[in-house]
Amino acid sequence: MTYCVGMRLDAGLIFMSDTRTNAGVDNISTVKKMHSWEVPGERTILIMTAGNLATTQSVISLLDERTKAPEDRKPSILEAPSMFQIAREVGRTLREVIAVNATTGQEADGAFGATMIVGGQIAGSEPRLFLIYPEGNFIEASEDSPFFQIGEAKYGKPILVRAQHSDMSFEEAIKLLMVSFDSTIKSNLSVGLPLDYVTYAADSLCVGHAARVEADDPYFLAVSNGWGEALKLAFDQLPEFKFDGSKGR
Template sequence: MTYCVGMRLDAGLIFMSDTRTNAGVDNISTVKKMHSWEIPGDRSIVIMTAGNLATTQSVISLLDERTKAPEDRKPSILEAPSMFQIAREVGRTLKEVIAANATTGMEADGAFGATMIVGGQIAGSPPRLFLIYPEGNFIEASEDTPFFQIGETKYGKPILVRALHADMSFEQALKLLMVSFDSTIKSNLSVGLPLDYIAYAADSLRIGYAGRVAQDDAYYQAVSNGWGEALTLAFDQLPEFTFD
């Protein structure tokens, strides 16, 4: 399992993903689930993946290969004219990889399923964020739906719904994401640190802020401990229930 979040802010786009993958409680490893491409001054693209590891790695490898080999550059996400066309190409590639690996029936399709978050900006257009489904179709983030989650979504969603607002700074958004991921990590062993993040500033057309939150990261630990204490304090301050 995994957990990834992409947000649309006034300041730009922000992404965070965990790195844990497992095939059982005794087979756990670290795999990067966030991938980025850029042509400074022209475009910046970020893709996060969740689902069957063989499927997601095949899709990323195909997309990456088409950016490098001249004979395979049609279609290439580095030459697509819009983020919408990039989302279409990612969806098409994902659908093809699933179909190539599956046998027949819903069970096989589900076993090789995957979802992806695609975001970025191409010069002359605003930043855009998409959620790609295994069938290859997709939806776009909007003012009403300013964030997407993939993977283990339920534990980290409540804080995002309550606290996210479009005029947040990247620093505030990263703090919010760490709370969301901490809630998920504490509730599900299949999600874990390190965490990767990218903050893309609108109209910069380059990957600006990128990093990894390690197991011993002091700020993450402070947020985790502080959030737990704040929840306990808030609970204690709620009015007491009484039996009439």
């Protein structure tokens, strides 16, 4: 399992992913789930992956291979005319890899399933963000749905729904995402540090801030401890529940 979030802001796009992968409680390792490609001044593309590791690595390897020899290995995401076409190509590649790996039936398809978040910008167009499903189809982020989650999404979603707003800064967004990831990590052992994050400023056409947050990161620890204390304080300040005095009620 994993947890990744891609978010659309007025300032641009922001991505965060964990790095834990496991095949049982005694086989846990760290794997990078965030990938990027750039043509300076022309386009920037970022992809985060969740699901079967063999599937996601195959998809990323195929996409990357096609960028290195575009004249021989088309289609290339570095030549696609729009982010929409890039999302289509990622979806097509994902569907093909799953079909090759799966033997027969729905159960086999599910075993090799994966989802991806694709975002970025091509010069002359707006930054765009997409969620790619295992079947190869996809949806795009909008004002009503400004962020996507893949992997173990349920524990970290409530804070995003309540606190995310489009005009927040990248710094505010990273703080919010760290709270979301902290809630998920505390609730599910299959998600864990280190975390990777990348910011993309609109119209910059290059990756912005990119870093790895280790388990001993002082800011993450401060956010984790501070959020826990804030929740306890907020709970204590809620009105007390009282029975109405009727027996049995």
